[in-house]
Amino acid sequence: MVLLDAVGKRWTLRILWELRGEPLTFRALRAAADDVSPSVLNGRLSELRELGIVELGDDGYTMTEAGRELGDVLMALNGWADAHL
Amino acid sequence: MVLLDAVGKRWTLRILWELRGEPLTFRALRAAADDVSPSVLNGRLSELRELGIVELGDDGYTMTEAGRELGDVLMALNGWADAHL
DNA sequence: CACTTGCGCTACGTTATCCGTAGCGATAGC
DNA sequence: GCTATCGCTACGGATAACGTAGCGCAAGTG
Numbered sequence: 001m002v003l004l005d006a007v008g009k010r011w012t013l014r015i016l017w018e019l020r021g022e023p024l025t026f027r028a029l030r031a032a033a034d035d036v037s038p039s040v041l042n043g044r045l046s047e048l049r050e051l052g053i054v055e056l057g058d059d060g061y062t063m064t065e066a067g068r069e070l071g072d073v074l075m076a077l078n079g080w081a082d083a084h085l
Numbered sequence: 086m087v088l089l090d091a092v093g094k095r096w097t098l099r100i101l102w103e104l105r106g107e108p109l110t111f112r113a114l115r116a117a118a119d120d121v122s123p124s125v126l127n128g129r130l131s132e133l134r135e136l137g138i139v140e141l142g143d144d145g146y147t148m149t150e151a152g153r154e155l156g157d158v159l160m161a162l163n164g165w166a167d168a169h170l
Numbered sequence: 171c172a173c174t175t176g177c178g179c180t181a182c183g184t185t186a187t188c189c190g191t192a193g194c195g196a197t198a199g200c
Numbered sequence: 201g202c203t204a205t206c207g208c209t210a211c212g213g214a215t216a217a218c219g220t221a222g223c224g225c226a227a228g229t230g
Contacts, residue, residue: 003166004098010187010217013093014086026178037218042179051170056178066169073161080158081088084151085136095188095216111207122189127208141207174229185218194209200202 006051011036012044013074016053016063020071025060091136096121097129098159101138101148105156110145 018032030041048054053067063071103117115126133139138152148156
Protein backbone atom coordinates (compact mmCIF):
# COMPACT_ATOMS: atom_id res chain seq x y z
CA MET A 1 0.00 0.00 0.00
CA VAL A 2 2.93 2.29 0.68
CA LEU A 3 4.02 2.31 -2.93
CA LEU A 4 0.53 2.85 -4.26
CA ASP A 5 0.17 5.89 -2.05
CA ALA A 6 3.54 7.24 -3.12
CA VAL A 7 3.12 6.52 -6.81
CA GLY A 8 -0.56 7.37 -6.82
CA LYS A 9 0.01 11.09 -6.97
CA ARG A 10 -0.25 13.36 -9.92
CA TRP A 11 2.91 13.47 -12.08
CA THR A 12 4.78 10.75 -10.21
CA LEU A 13 4.23 8.05 -12.82
CA ARG A 14 4.82 10.52 -15.59
CA ILE A 15 8.14 11.55 -14.09
CA LEU A 16 9.25 7.95 -13.74
CA TRP A 17 8.22 7.32 -17.29
CA GLU A 18 10.36 10.14 -18.62
CA LEU A 19 13.34 8.83 -16.67
CA ARG A 20 13.10 5.35 -18.18
CA GLY A 21 15.87 6.15 -20.70
CA GLU A 22 18.91 8.32 -20.32
CA PRO A 23 19.49 10.77 -17.46
CA LEU A 24 17.64 14.06 -17.62
CA THR A 25 18.48 17.33 -15.95
CA PHE A 26 15.90 18.99 -13.75
CA ARG A 27 14.97 21.35 -16.54
CA ALA A 28 14.98 18.73 -19.27
CA LEU A 29 12.75 16.58 -17.13
CA ARG A 30 10.44 19.50 -16.63
CA ALA A 31 10.28 20.10 -20.37
CA ALA A 32 9.67 16.42 -21.05
CA ALA A 33 6.82 16.20 -18.56
CA ASP A 34 4.52 18.85 -19.99
CA ASP A 35 6.30 21.67 -18.17
CA VAL A 36 5.23 20.58 -14.74
CA SER A 37 5.83 23.34 -12.25
CA PRO A 38 9.25 23.21 -10.58
CA SER A 39 7.79 23.13 -7.09
CA VAL A 40 5.79 20.01 -7.84
CA LEU A 41 8.67 18.43 -9.71
CA ASN A 42 11.02 19.07 -6.85
CA GLY A 43 8.51 17.63 -4.39
CA ARG A 44 8.10 14.45 -6.39
CA LEU A 45 11.81 14.05 -6.96
CA SER A 46 12.44 14.42 -3.25
CA GLU A 47 9.95 11.67 -2.49
CA LEU A 48 11.39 9.40 -5.14
CA ARG A 49 14.91 9.97 -3.88
CA GLU A 50 13.87 9.14 -0.33
CA LEU A 51 12.34 5.93 -1.63
CA GLY A 52 15.60 5.05 -3.38
CA ILE A 53 13.99 5.00 -6.81
CA VAL A 54 15.71 8.01 -8.30
CA GLU A 55 19.03 9.69 -7.71
CA LEU A 56 20.85 12.79 -8.89
CA GLY A 57 24.10 12.11 -10.72
CA ASP A 58 26.49 14.22 -12.75
CA ASP A 59 24.39 13.99 -15.88
CA GLY A 60 21.12 14.77 -14.15
CA TYR A 61 18.43 12.66 -12.60
CA THR A 62 18.52 8.95 -13.24
CA MET A 63 16.95 5.81 -11.87
CA THR A 64 18.66 3.69 -9.28
CA GLU A 65 19.07 -0.01 -9.88
CA ALA A 66 15.88 -0.68 -7.97
CA GLY A 67 14.17 2.07 -9.88
CA ARG A 68 15.12 0.51 -13.17
CA GLU A 69 13.26 -2.65 -12.19
CA LEU A 70 10.29 -0.47 -11.43
CA GLY A 71 10.71 0.97 -14.90
CA ASP A 72 10.23 -2.50 -16.32
CA VAL A 73 6.92 -2.75 -14.53
CA LEU A 74 5.96 0.59 -16.01
CA MET A 75 6.77 -0.76 -19.44
CA ALA A 76 4.32 -3.57 -18.75
CA LEU A 77 1.80 -0.97 -17.73
CA ASN A 78 2.35 0.89 -20.96
CA GLY A 79 2.10 -2.33 -22.90
CA TRP A 80 -1.29 -2.88 -21.39
CA ALA A 81 -2.32 0.62 -22.37
CA ASP A 82 -1.26 0.07 -25.97
CA ALA A 83 -3.28 -3.13 -26.11
CA HIS A 84 -6.47 -1.86 -24.52
CA LEU A 85 -6.87 1.90 -24.89
CA MET B 86 0.79 8.52 -21.92
CA VAL B 87 -3.00 8.38 -21.76
CA LEU B 88 -3.01 5.66 -19.17
CA LEU B 89 -0.34 7.25 -17.05
CA ASP B 90 -2.34 10.43 -16.91
CA ALA B 91 -5.48 8.52 -15.98
CA VAL B 92 -3.86 6.22 -13.47
CA GLY B 93 -1.52 8.86 -12.14
CA LYS B 94 -4.12 10.45 -9.95
CA ARG B 95 -4.62 10.09 -6.26
CA TRP B 96 -6.71 7.05 -5.26
CA THR B 97 -6.93 5.54 -8.74
CA LEU B 98 -4.33 2.85 -8.15
CA ARG B 99 -5.65 2.23 -4.69
CA ILE B 100 -9.17 1.73 -6.02
CA LEU B 101 -7.96 -0.70 -8.65
CA TRP B 102 -6.01 -2.53 -6.00
CA GLU B 103 -9.07 -3.02 -3.84
CA LEU B 104 -11.02 -4.34 -6.81
CA ARG B 105 -8.44 -7.01 -7.61
CA GLY B 106 -10.52 -9.66 -5.81
CA GLU B 107 -14.27 -10.04 -5.57
CA PRO B 108 -16.77 -7.32 -6.50
CA LEU B 109 -17.29 -4.49 -4.05
CA THR B 110 -20.23 -2.18 -3.64
CA PHE B 111 -19.68 1.54 -3.79
CA ARG B 112 -19.76 1.76 -0.03
CA ALA B 113 -17.66 -1.31 0.59
CA LEU B 114 -15.11 0.04 -1.82
CA ARG B 115 -15.14 3.31 0.02
CA ALA B 116 -14.59 1.55 3.33
CA ALA B 117 -11.78 -0.55 1.87
CA ALA B 118 -9.97 2.45 0.47
CA ASP B 119 -9.45 4.45 3.65
CA ASP B 120 -12.89 6.04 3.44
CA VAL B 121 -12.13 8.06 0.38
CA SER B 122 -14.77 10.72 -0.10
CA PRO B 123 -17.68 9.63 -2.28
CA SER B 124 -17.25 12.51 -4.68
CA VAL B 125 -13.69 11.51 -5.45
CA LEU B 126 -14.58 7.84 -5.58
CA ASN B 127 -17.37 8.49 -8.00
CA GLY B 128 -15.09 10.62 -10.15
CA ARG B 129 -12.47 7.92 -10.36
CA LEU B 130 -14.99 5.18 -11.00
CA SER B 131 -16.49 7.22 -13.81
CA GLU B 132 -13.09 7.58 -15.44
CA LEU B 133 -12.31 3.91 -15.02
CA ARG B 134 -15.64 2.92 -16.49
CA GLU B 135 -15.08 5.15 -19.49
CA LEU B 136 -11.72 3.48 -20.01
CA GLY B 137 -13.37 0.06 -19.90
CA ILE B 138 -11.35 -1.03 -16.89
CA VAL B 139 -14.16 -1.26 -14.37
CA GLU B 140 -17.87 -1.93 -14.63
CA LEU B 141 -20.87 -1.97 -12.33
CA GLY B 142 -22.60 -5.33 -12.06
CA ASP B 143 -25.29 -6.72 -9.82
CA ASP B 144 -22.86 -7.47 -7.00
CA GLY B 145 -21.16 -4.10 -7.15
CA TYR B 146 -18.13 -2.80 -8.95
CA THR B 147 -15.85 -5.29 -10.62
CA MET B 148 -13.05 -5.30 -13.14
CA THR B 149 -13.65 -5.96 -16.79
CA GLU B 150 -11.64 -8.62 -18.55
CA ALA B 151 -9.18 -6.00 -19.70
CA GLY B 152 -9.08 -4.58 -16.21
CA ARG B 153 -8.16 -7.93 -14.77
CA GLU B 154 -5.04 -8.00 -16.93
CA LEU B 155 -4.22 -4.58 -15.59
CA GLY B 156 -4.64 -6.04 -12.13
CA ASP B 157 -1.87 -8.50 -12.92
CA VAL B 158 0.41 -5.60 -13.70
CA LEU B 159 -0.51 -4.02 -10.40
CA MET B 160 0.44 -7.25 -8.68
CA ALA B 161 3.86 -6.90 -10.27
CA LEU B 162 3.98 -3.35 -9.00
CA ASN B 163 3.16 -4.54 -5.53
CA GLY B 164 5.76 -7.28 -5.80
CA TRP B 165 8.35 -4.66 -6.55
CA ALA B 166 7.22 -2.67 -3.52
CA ASP B 167 7.57 -5.71 -1.27
CA ALA B 168 11.06 -6.34 -2.56
CA HIS B 169 12.39 -2.81 -2.35
CA LEU B 170 10.53 -0.71 0.19
C1' DC C 171 38.02 40.45 -13.70
C1' DA C 172 33.17 41.00 -15.39
C1' DC C 173 29.67 38.56 -18.11
C1' DT C 174 26.92 34.96 -19.73
C1' DT C 175 24.83 30.44 -19.48
C1' DG C 176 22.89 26.67 -17.45
C1' DC C 177 22.18 24.17 -13.29
C1' DG C 178 19.04 22.63 -9.04
C1' DC C 179 15.86 24.60 -6.47
C1' DT C 180 12.76 28.03 -3.76
C1' DA C 181 9.07 31.77 -2.86
C1' DC C 182 4.68 33.27 -3.41
C1' DG C 183 0.08 34.34 -4.82
C1' DT C 184 -3.55 32.15 -7.63
C1' DT C 185 -6.31 28.36 -9.03
C1' DA C 186 -7.82 23.76 -9.33
C1' DT C 187 -8.59 19.62 -6.74
C1' DC C 188 -9.63 16.96 -2.89
C1' DC C 189 -11.97 16.26 1.36
C1' DG C 190 -15.72 15.60 5.00
C1' DT C 191 -20.38 15.72 5.95
C1' DA C 192 -25.00 15.53 4.92
C1' DG C 193 -28.51 13.96 2.24
C1' DC C 194 -31.08 12.76 -2.17
C1' DG C 195 -33.89 9.25 -5.06
C1' DA C 196 -34.49 4.41 -5.84
C1' DT C 197 -35.15 -0.35 -4.46
C1' DA C 198 -36.11 -4.22 -1.29
C1' DG C 199 -37.73 -6.40 2.99
C1' DC C 200 -40.68 -6.23 6.97
C1' DG D 201 -45.41 3.04 6.46
C1' DC D 202 -40.84 2.18 8.20
C1' DT D 203 -36.20 0.79 7.89
C1' DA D 204 -32.07 -0.27 5.49
C1' DT D 205 -28.99 -0.22 1.90
C1' DC D 206 -27.78 0.94 -2.64
C1' DG D 207 -25.28 4.46 -6.03
C1' DC D 208 -24.50 8.95 -6.14
C1' DT D 209 -24.67 14.32 -5.56
C1' DA D 210 -24.14 19.10 -3.22
C1' DC D 211 -21.51 22.25 -0.97
C1' DG D 212 -18.20 24.77 1.86
C1' DG D 213 -13.66 24.48 3.81
C1' DA D 214 -8.97 22.58 3.53
C1' DT D 215 -5.18 21.14 0.73
C1' DA D 216 -2.36 20.49 -3.08
C1' DA D 217 -0.94 21.91 -7.62
C1' DC D 218 -0.11 25.61 -10.61
C1' DG D 219 2.51 29.57 -13.13
C1' DT D 220 5.92 32.91 -12.77
C1' DA D 221 9.88 34.96 -11.13
C1' DG D 222 14.19 34.64 -9.33
C1' DC D 223 17.88 32.96 -6.02
C1' DG D 224 22.73 30.93 -5.28
C1' DC D 225 26.13 28.33 -7.54
C1' DA D 226 29.46 26.48 -10.90
C1' DA D 227 31.60 26.44 -15.42
C1' DG D 228 32.85 28.63 -19.54
C1' DT D 229 34.22 33.02 -22.32
C1' DG D 230 35.97 37.57 -23.22
